[in-house]
Amino acid sequence: MARMPVRFSATLVGLAACLTAAIAPSFGLDADRESWQPPEQIMDAVGVCAGMKIGEAGAGEGYLTFHLAKRVGEQGIVFANEISEGDLETIRRRAGREGVSNIVPVLGDIDDPLFPEKNLDMVIMVYVLHHLDQPIEFLENLEAYLKPGAPVVIVEKNHDTERTHPPHFMTRKQILDAVEEAGYKLERTEDFLPRDTIYIYLVDR
Numbered sequence: 001m002a003r004m005p006v007r008f009s010a011t012l013v014g015l016a017a018c019l020t021a022a023i024a025p026s027f028g029l030d031a032d033r034e035s036w037q038p039p040e041q042i043m044d045a046v047g048v049c050a051g052m053k054i055g056e057a058g059a060g061e062g063y064l065t066f067h068l069a070k071r072v073g074e075q076g077i078v079f080a081n082e083i084s085e086g087d088l089e090t091i092r093r094r095a096g097r098e099g100v101s102n103i104v105p106v107l108g109d110i111d112d113p114l115f116p117e118k119n120l121d122m123v124i125m126v127y128v129l130h131h132l133d134q135p136i137e138f139l140e141n142l143e144a145y146l147k148p149g150a151p152v153v154i155v156e157k158n159h160d161t162e163r164t165h166p167p168h169f170m171t172r173k174q175i176l177d178a179v180e181e182a183g184y185k186l187e188r189t190e191d192f193l194p195r196d197t198i199y200i201y202l203v204d205r
């Protein structure tokens with residue numbers, strides 16, 4: 001059997017590793033996450049529909065962002081807010097690669113998402129609340145970007161089942177107290193996810 005030259009096969013291995021790293025954020029990692037945080041079920045539970053204008057605060061590298069963009073479709077839009085320019089660049093690059101045109105990256109302030117529009121149908125925050133340096137101020141400023149009666153959806157890990165040392169996540173009580181202090185009214189929670197609770201708040205203006 002003919003042998004491949006060592007240098008050529010090493011180049012192939014390197015190329016494969018680079019390709020894997022390049023596609024991991026959009027395929028490999030998300031594929032596993034979808035098993036315990038299924039985006040379609042989450043979007044069904046909170047009422048994401050075609051044509052909606054959604055603000056995603058703390059979008060990270062865009063795990064939910066791209067699912068939201070697909071669901072809201074061409075008539076809808078997703079404003080992907082971040083404090084990290086690097087994460088916004090990752091989203092921008094992936095959107096370009098995949099030809100997604102209804103995601104608008106938005107660089108925010110530490111206490112204000114700075115969404116460019118004030119008539120959003122919904123704001124979603126996945127694993128963001130416990131990362132905010134100024135959660136009360138952030139939530140108080142967030143309200144201005146939503147239509148009256150529009151929901152704010154907060155997805156957070158269940159502290160009691162997902163304990164870390166030192167503690168990283170907020171307890172259910174800490175979440176409820178913080179969001180109430182910012183003036184939001186809890187409409188309901190959804191508890192079907194294995195690791196997370198979905199808190200659905202209404203802006204009452």
Ligand SMILES: C[S@@+](CC[C@H](N)C(=O)[O-])C[C@H]1O[C@@H](n2cnc3c(N)ncnc32)[C@H](O)[C@@H]1O
Pocket residue numbers: 057058059060061062063064081082083084087108109110111112113125126127128131132133138
């Ligand atoms: C654990 S990550 C979650 C990212 C994404 N939502 C997800 O579920 O994959 C928390 C994110 O919150 C962002 N973040 C922290 N403070 C923020 C702020 N004040 N405004 C916007 N994003 C913020 C971080 O940059 C980080 O990307």
